[in-house]
Amino acid sequence: MIDGFAGPGGTPQNLIRALRDHGAKDLTIISNTAGLASVIGFGTIPGDRPIDIGILVDNEQIKKVVASFPVSPSPSRPTSYERAYREGKVELELVPQGTLAERIRIGGAGIPAFYTPTGAGTLLAEGKETRVFDGKEHVLEYALKADFALLRAHKGDPMGNIVYRGTSRNFNGVMATAARTTIMEVDEVVEVGEIDGHGVHTPAIYVNRIVKI
DSSP: OBOOSSSSTTOOHHHHHHHHHHTOOSEEEEOSBSSOHHHHOTTOOTTOOOOOTHHHHHTTOEEEEEESBOSOSOTTSOOHHHHHHHTTOSEEEEOOHHHHHHHHHHHHHTOOEEEESTTTTSGGGTTSOEEEETTEEEEEEEOOOEEEEEEEEEEEOTTOOEEOOGGGGTTHHHHHHSEEEEEEEEEEEOOTTSSOGGGOSBOGGGOOEEEEO
């Protein structure tokens, strides 16, 4: 799992670069996008080109992506993933955004599956189990879990208690709970006790490693 929404906020750019340099192959990436920040430049400093999942695609490390927004909103500026998909080099599991968030959340909560009306009667429901509740068709969706979550936060302490900044929180919180190993890159490491207990966004129990950038 790799956090990110559209721009670089909440995206673990340094951990993505490290994963590229590590060279692991045949990766399945679970993320909201398949790498949009470097294409649309949303939320970036003018002239800056942020790092995102696209560099893993360019390095031929990705086998499959589970995402809500896998392609660019601009046909004239396709993402690296979009080009690779058209060439048959990568696979895609397209998931509505709310469904993606809930599949990750229940993965961390130990719930195996849930029913949702989202996607019922569309191509996204093909081959999936459905049931009718209150006269409306619902689709069975399964939990998502990962071996690793690469995440981004503003600060943490040596125990692993984490604080995000603003909207960069997005998928970080739920992803942290749904991975066997959660690695968090942070701007700042503070002493244990400096983060007020009520201000902890992700408790230390969900964080395995911290990298100060």
